[in-house]
Amino acid sequence: MKAGTEKFGAFIRREREAREIGLREMAKKIGVSPTYLSKVERDEFTPPTEDKVRSIAQIIECDPDELLAMAGRVPSDLADIIKRHPVEMSALLRTANGLDAEELARLARQARKAKGE
Amino acid sequence: MKAGTEKFGAFIRREREAREIGLREMAKKIGVSPTYLSKVERDEFTPPTEDKVRSIAQIIECDPDELLAMAGRVPSDLADIIKRHPVEMSALLRTANGLDAEELARLARQARKAKGE
């Protein structure tokens, strides 16, 4: 995992406690055992599967894409998009890589314009 | 796998044979056993790991991104880019999704302009 980035487990524990949700309660909502969630929250186990990460995101009210990134996963719908247009999307992503958040937003707007109209 | 798409194994077998490369020879270059490659080429085994797919791409002279897509994988450098800017890149990819190849190319050019210069 990258340095400087908060770990997945530590993050969700903090957010869970901030919302005063019990570990067992959360585990039940996600559909895993409390033991497992405990280990995950202390980063002793790797983050769970995409669907579980998504339901955690919903519970702690954070962006699913962001949480998936923390979990080291690429959202499966994005993976599908890349697989459908590998050459174009790879090129787009690699050139977009250098840009900052603002420039990226502008680029996304242009994409929307090209599509929507 | 998607309908209409040629399977990974069938594709690399065709390309290998077109270049008159023996199975054992190719297996050796990639660094796997002939047995394994045989199974992969007949789609009895799932495609190999990213590094092996990349060396196959080099041998049969095709675009690595495209071959990785056939293998059902997202190139790891793209995965990293998404992980570094999950929100922006997710938005960009999802809006870019509707566009055709030409519009995508134009978008990539704009990205390049925003960056380069």
Add this chain to the structure above:
DNA sequence: TCGTGTGTAAAGTGAGACCTAAACAGATGA
């Protein structure tokens, strides 16, 4: 002190990914 709540430790499981060695079968050419 009983029960009920919290989180945790230790060990194990099932499935799938990724791969191998050994043996074999058919064509080709000497």
Add this chain to the structure above:
DNA sequence: TCATCTGTTTAGGTCTCACTTTACACACGA
């Protein structure tokens, strides 16, 4: 006919991922 190519079959191996079960230890209130 014998060696030597070609790819294939059989029969596994080993690893990692994504979890579970069972049992435990502590704290709180009644």
